[in-house]
Amino acid sequence: MSVLIVGTTALDSIKTPTAENPRLLGGSASHAAVAASYFSPVKLAGGVGEDFPKKYIELYRRHKIDLEGLQTLPGKTFHWSGQYELNMNNRRTLMTELGVIETFSPTLPKSYQNSQFVLLGNIAPVLQHRVLDQMRHPKFVVADSMDLWLNIALPDLLKLLKRIDCFVLNDSEAHQLTKEDNVFVALEKIHKLGPKYVIIKKGSHGSILSGPKGFFICPAYPLHKVVDPTGAGDSFAGGMVGYLAGARGSIDANIRRAMIYGSVVASFCCEGFGLNRTTKIKRNDIEKRVKELEKFTRF
Amino acid sequence: MSVLIVGTTALDSIKTPTAENPRLLGGSASHAAVAASYFSPVKLAGGVGEDFPKKYIELYRRHKIDLEGLQTLPGKTFHWSGQYELNMNNRRTLMTELGVIETFSPTLPKSYQNSQFVLLGNIAPVLQHRVLDQMRHPKFVVADSMDLWLNIALPDLLKLLKRIDCFVLNDSEAHQLTKEDNVFVALEKIHKLGPKYVIIKKGSHGSILSGPKGFFICPAYPLHKVVDPTGAGDSFAGGMVGYLAGARGSIDANIRRAMIYGSVVASFCCEGFGLNRTTKIKRNDIEKRVKELEKFTRF
Numbered sequence: 001m002s003v004l005i006v007g008t009t010a011l012d013s014i015k016t017p018t019a020e021n022p023r024l025l026g027g028s029a030s031h032a033a034v035a036a037s038y039f040s041p042v043k044l045a046g047g048v049g050e051d052f053p054k055k056y057i058e059l060y061r062r063h064k065i066d067l068e069g070l071q072t073l074p075g076k077t078f079h080w081s082g083q084y085e086l087n088m089n090n091r092r093t094l095m096t097e098l099g100v101i102e103t104f105s106p107t108l109p110k111s112y113q114n115s116q117f118v119l120l121g122n123i124a125p126v127l128q129h130r131v132l133d134q135m136r137h138p139k140f141v142v143a144d145s146m147d148l149w150l151n152i153a154l155p156d157l158l159k160l161l162k163r164i165d166c167f168v169l170n171d172s173e174a175h176q177l178t179k180e181d182n183v184f185v186a187l188e189k190i191h192k193l194g195p196k197y198v199i200i201k202k203g204s205h206g207s208i209l210s211g212p213k214g215f216f217i218c219p220a221y222p223l224h225k226v227v228d229p230t231g232a233g234d235s236f237a238g239g240m241v242g243y244l245a246g247a248r249g250s251i252d253a254n255i256r257r258a259m260i261y262g263s264v265v266a267s268f269c270c271e272g273f274g275l276n277r278t279t280k281i282k283r284n285d286i287e288k289r290v291k292e293l294e295k296f297t298r299f
Numbered sequence: 300m301s302v303l304i305v306g307t308t309a310l311d312s313i314k315t316p317t318a319e320n321p322r323l324l325g326g327s328a329s330h331a332a333v334a335a336s337y338f339s340p341v342k343l344a345g346g347v348g349e350d351f352p353k354k355y356i357e358l359y360r361r362h363k364i365d366l367e368g369l370q371t372l373p374g375k376t377f378h379w380s381g382q383y384e385l386n387m388n389n390r391r392t393l394m395t396e397l398g399v400i401e402t403f404s405p406t407l408p409k410s411y412q413n414s415q416f417v418l419l420g421n422i423a424p425v426l427q428h429r430v431l432d433q434m435r436h437p438k439f440v441v442a443d444s445m446d447l448w449l450n451i452a453l454p455d456l457l458k459l460l461k462r463i464d465c466f467v468l469n470d471s472e473a474h475q476l477t478k479e480d481n482v483f484v485a486l487e488k489i490h491k492l493g494p495k496y497v498i499i500k501k502g503s504h505g506s507i508l509s510g511p512k513g514f515f516i517c518p519a520y521p522l523h524k525v526v527d528p529t530g531a532g533d534s535f536a537g538g539m540v541g542y543l544a545g546a547r548g549s550i551d552a553n554i555r556r557a558m559i560y561g562s563v564v565a566s567f568c569c570e571g572f573g574l575n576r577t578t579k580i581k582r583n584d585i586e587k588r589v590k591e592l593e594k595f596t597r598f
Binding site: 183206214219222225226256260294295297298 | 504559595
């Protein structure tokens with residue numbers, strides 16, 4: 001089955017102490033869509049400016065991503081620029097040009113409206129609502145968010161949590177939302193806000209699912225070098241939803257394995273700038289790392 | 300088979316915003332010995348002062364711990380006092396009275412010298428060496444340490460690493476020892492210092508083993524409330540070595556499961572002050588949590 005992915009489609013300029021990478025393809029929807037494309041057909045909803053490079057349209061096409069819902073709007077593409085410190089653990093934003101994202105509103109083509117699997121990638125909660133308003137009967141809706149929306153759009157986000165099946169957030173956002181240090185108490189509190197499935201991401205420490213079948217402690221793939229973690233969380237969510245859409249059987253039967261696949265695609269994302277590494281892998285590279293994770297966790 | 304455990308035998312006074320717990324039984328050897336006692340007979344080597352409460356000797360005896368190697372020395376028992384902050388994540392030392400630990404030197408009774416499994420719990424590396432000097436042919440030697448010894452006794456510790464099979468340390472100590480942020484690169488560097496098995500502990504994020512059969516990503520048991528993490532690392536190491544000593548088959552066949560058992564005993568340790576909770580469990584309570592961890596990690 002296909003998966004509908006909405007989020008930002010952006011240009012990222014990333015500086016490190018040794019390299020400059022201007023105007024890479026970035027944004028939550030780009031990372032999630034490429035990740036999901038290894039498992040299912042993907043329909044992308046987003047907005048870019050007139051300056052959006054053709055080579056990135058071709059990149060989407062190489063991943064067989066349906067672009068009927070990608071709007072080209074008058075103005076410039078959303079552009080983020082950031083700098084990493086020597087140890088690659090801290091980054092700071094140098095510049096944010098919102099461009100067309102400021103006025104973008106997702107309008108879903110008819111062919112998108114029956115999608116069964118939906119990933120509301122990180123974008124303003126009001127736009128995530130607008131996507132759901134246009135859907136018929138989605139089977140499984142996953143939403144991601146970020147600290148910014150917890151700060152400036154909390155009421156919209158809280159309403160969204162009542163409309164989705166699965167909420168994915170990182171540990172610092174879980175703390176911000178619940179005021180809880182303990183991850184397991186935070187998971188309980190987030191369930192009470194709506195979602196039946198809650199996943200807290202902990203970066204290199206993996207992630208934790210709380211769902212109807214209890215907890216799943218999902219490992220991160222061991223990486224000896226992290227080149228650029230930008231988009232890793234989006235890749236995780238995209239890989240997970242893509243795997244779910246491509247698998248037979250119930251959500252409960254598949255979601256743990258789906259998280260493992262998401263975790264593996266996120267590991268590839270971290271090994272290159274932007275989408276450089278994620279776009280160069282084959283399904284078989286993913287399967288190899290999944291097998292390794294099986295070995296690393298069996299006891 | 301029995302396991303020999305050496306380390307500190309101490310009194311811990313622990314303050315929190317809501318409670319004072321004066322002169323609890325503490326020290327690396329106490330926590331490790333009680334943890335190991337659920338799986339194997341334990342021989343304890345340590346030194347206490349004339350003020351050491353009889354009730355703690357009785358506690359050791361209830362766990363069938365062999366005390367032939369526990370010396371009572373003129374002077375006071377090693378006494379540590381610390382205070383936890385409201386969120387229980389940070390603690391500061393209020394007072395340290397070294398007492399008899401300042402002059403203690405482990406002298407092993409004959410009955411200890413043939414032990415096959417040895418845990419050199421956290422104590423000065425020079426004393427860990429002295430224990431090894433008295434052993435015949437131990438099969439598997441595990442050592443723990445702490446930041447203090449990395450700071451003031453690094454040459455002794457580096458020599459020790461060449462004499463042991465397995466080194467257990469936490470992530471901040473691994474960083475201090477190798478100057479590496481990346482856990483997997485740090486593991487490689489520590490192997491080069493001697494030990495065939497290296498385990499990096501990451502608190503609530505679990506632990507990672509690197510050994511001849513590759514990595515093992517060991518989960519922490521999900522806890523909704525941490526009362527007092529003092530001794531959790533010692534409980535992990537003690538539970539692990541105790542399980543190994545009690546199991547049939549090779550180290551490689553058992554060490555992953557041994558870490559799971561260590562992780563579970565450490566989870567009980569965190570649920571009470573000092574040894575309050577760890578001494579009140581039954582083997583069956585441990586088995587229940589091991590089964591839960593199986594469920595939480597299967598995919």
